[in-house]
Amino acid sequence: MACVVLQLIVVSCARQQPGDTRDRSTIKIGYFGDLTGPTFNFGQSAKNGALMAAEEINQAGGINGRKIDIVIEDDQGSPELAATVVNKLTRQDKVIALIAGGASGSSLAAGPIAQSARVPMISPSSTNPAVTQIGDYIFRACFLDPFQGEVMAKFSYSSLQAKTAAIMLDFNSPYSRDLTVFFELSFTKLGGRVVTKQSYTQGDSDFKGQLSSISAAGPDVIYLPGYYGDIAMIAKQARQLGITQPLLGGDGWDAPELWQLAGDSINGSYISNHYSADDPSPAIQTFVHDYKLHWGNLTPDAHAALAYDAMRFLLEAIERAGTTEGDKLREALAQTRNFSGVTGIISMDSQRNAVKSAVILKLQDGRYIYQETIQPEAVAAPAKPSPSPSPPKSRKKK
Ligand code: PHE
DSSP states (O other), X not given: OHHHHOHHHHHHHHHSOXXXXXXXXXXXXXXXEOSSSTTHHHHHHHHHHHHHHHHHHHHTTOBTTBOEEEEEEEOTTOHHHHHXXXXXXXXXXXXXXXXXXXXXXXXXHHHHXXXXXXXXXXXXXXXXXHHHHTOTTEEESSOOXXXXXXXXXXXXXXXXXXOEEXXXXXXXXXXXXXXXXXXXXXXXXXXXXXXXXXXXXXXOOOOHHHHHHHHHHOOSEEEOOSOHHHHHHHHHHHHHTTOOSOEEEOGGGOOTHHHHHHGGGGTTEEEEEXXXXXXXXXXXXXXXXXXXXXXXXXXXXXXXXXXXXXXXXXXXXXXXXXXXXXXXXXXXXXXXXXXXXXXXXXOBOTTSOBOOOEEEEEEXXXXXXXXXXXXXXXXXOOOOOOOOOOOOSSGGGO
């Protein structure tokens, strides 16, 4: 009867042999991320990666004969909206899993809703430790910020020979706050010293007060654990003030848009990141080639590559589970071991995190140039962040 009503099912029924009772309905997966807003590049890149993975699987016949249908929602980079759209995706669209394409703040707001709906959620690149601590339905495809902060602290101290650092953080972002803590912990442990910490909030436009304080403190390097839109403005104003020290950041800088906004002012900066599109490994070069063909010659950034991996390991878990039922799918995801992704081997640890290496990239003339790869030493439990630094003082006046 349903075959008469729904065209989609007519097609499915037509293909099925008499007596074949296998489920041929489409598998609905939700994608949400910031497709618009101050860091729209994150959501767009991740969406492109996730869609490409699903299209490849569909072209190859789907999962156990079922096609994938992605329901896409824009959270505009707002944690509140992320929670709203996940409510809609789980209750109204009844998606069986979610790919969370946004930054840590959005994943932290959306995660509890996915958890209580018992719909598995995978964040491709939210690195804040608290994301997967929400509950056993929340997974991620990337390393965590304790590692990312340590990686940049070590690179600063050892490779750049920095003995002092200044930090300027986005006070409203859990990502930025915790990276500050982790960087400082590691840098101090190595023998370095953080000489000043300044803060801002996303959307500020005048950073000169904080930058003047940093300039006066005369650090060897300046760590900016923020998102590319703000970073572009900070870098420009720093150079205008005559600050020449290397600027350092993390995966929140990774967007082609950064170059359009910041121009030359970010030349000579370094970031920690998940992968390098320049990596000659065949897996990466095939992905870069296919992605460029698919998306109008765009070079995939780390968020695109991680979302591609996240979607692929989700689909692999669905296939392995043989069902889209929440509890069983959750179980299959938790058992993911040695999944060969573009960004590295993905195995879920007991906390549903992927333990992976990081790369350091140098920013020069519109390019992110590969410097080195840093392996996680051991599968160590992430350190708990100590209390966050105090809020910005008289930020507006600065
Ligand atoms: N890893 C960063 C975070 O967790 C940056 C990020 C950017 C994450 C874009 C997801 C998407 O906030």
